Amino acid sequence: MTLETVSEVKSHGGVQGVYRHASAATTTDMVFSLFLPPQPERGEPVPLLWYLSGLTCTHANVTEKGEFREACARAGIAFIAPDTSPRGPDVPDDPEGLWDFGQGAGFYLDATQQPWATHFNMRRYILDELPALVAQHFPADMTRQSITGHSMGGHGALTLALSSPGRFRSVSAFAPIVAPRQVPWGRKALRHYLGEGDAVWRAHDTVALIEDGARVDELLVDIGEADPFLEKELRPELLEDACADAGIPLTLRRQAGYDHSYYFISTFMADHVGWHAERLNR
Numbered sequence: 001m002t003l004e005t006v007s008e009v010k011s012h013g014g015v016q017g018v019y020r021h022a023s024a025a026t027t028t029d030m031v032f033s034l035f036l037p038p039q040p041e042r043g044e045p046v047p048l049l050w051y052l053s054g055l056t057c058t059h060a061n062v063t064e065k066g067e068f069r070e071a072c073a074r075a076g077i078a079f080i081a082p083d084t085s086p087r088g089p090d091v092p093d094d095p096e097g098l099w100d101f102g103q104g105a106g107f108y109l110d111a112t113q114q115p116w117a118t119h120f121n122m123r124r125y126i127l128d129e130l131p132a133l134v135a136q137h138f139p140a141d142m143t144r145q146s147i148t149g150h151s152m153g154g155h156g157a158l159t160l161a162l163s164s165p166g167r168f169r170s171v172s173a174f175a176p177i178v179a180p181r182q183v184p185w186g187r188k189a190l191r192h193y194l195g196e197g198d199a200v201w202r203a204h205d206t207v208a209l210i211e212d213g214a215r216v217d218e219l220l221v222d223i224g225e226a227d228p229f230l231e232k233e234l235r236p237e238l239l240e241d242a243c244a245d246a247g248i249p250l251t252l253r254r255q256a257g258y259d260h261s262y263y264f265i266s267t268f269m270a271d272h273v274g275w276h277a278e279r280l281n282r
C-alpha cells in the first residue's frame, strides 16, 4: 500500500507527520497524522495510541490543538489521528447541509444504506486498513495499541474497543457520545447509515453494547460541566448506570467550568496519554 508524505516536522525530539493514501474501505483518498516519539534506536517499535476526533474535525484539529506530543515523547508512544469520514466531491453529504452528519461525521461504523454505504466505512478503515498501513510503514508495535477520542470520536473509541475484545489494551474518552440511540446526533447518523432497526443500532451504541454483555477492563472519561452538549447529546449518566450495572470500573471526571472544545481536551490530554502509557508499557 502506497503512502504519500504530506509533511514531516521535528517536534519534542520526535516527528509529527501527515500522510495521504488511497483507501479501499472508503474508495477515496484519506489523510491522517502520526506522531512518532524519539526512539532509543531508530526502527525500534513503539506502542500506538489512537485518537478519534469529533464532528466537523479532520486529523488537523487534535494535531494542532491537542497538546499530546510532550506526553507522548516522554512516554515513548506514537499517536495517530485519522480523519472522521471520507471526503470529496463524489462523497454524499448531509441532505440539509448541516455539520452534524455526512462528511466530517462518519461515526466510526460501516454504513449499510445507500448512498452512504459506498464510502462511509470508517469502522473497517480504522480497525483493518489503517493499522495494516501503519504496520507496513512505521515502527509501531501493533501488539500494543490503545484508543481514545472526543465526542463522536469518544463514541468511536468506546464502541470499537467494546466490540473488538483484546484489540486495545485500554480505552478512554473526552466528552463522548455514549448512547447514540437515545440522542439527536446519534439517531440521525444511525438512521441514515444503518436504516431503522434497534437490533442493528445496538451494536454501535456504547450503553447498549455494555447492556448486551460487551466488556472492557476499565474506563477513563473526562467531561466538562460547562459543555453545551452535556444534557442533550452526551448524557454521561447513562454510561455511569451501564458501567455500575455491569461492574465495569469507570473513572468519570466531571471537570468544573470546562466546555467541549480543545481548550478542555488539551488540559487533560497528558493525563490520558500517561494513563494509556502505563497500560501500554506494562
Ligand SMILES: N[C@@H](CCC(=O)N[C@@H](CS)C(=O)NCC(=O)O)C(=O)O
Pocket: 053, 054, 055, 056, 057, 061, 099, 150, 151, 152, 260, 261, 262
Ligand atoms: N463549533 C462546532 C460545533 C461542533 C463541535 O464542537 N465539534 C467538536 C467535536 S464534536 C470539535 O472538536 N470541533 C472542532 C474544533 O473545536 O476544532 C461547529 O459548529 O462546527
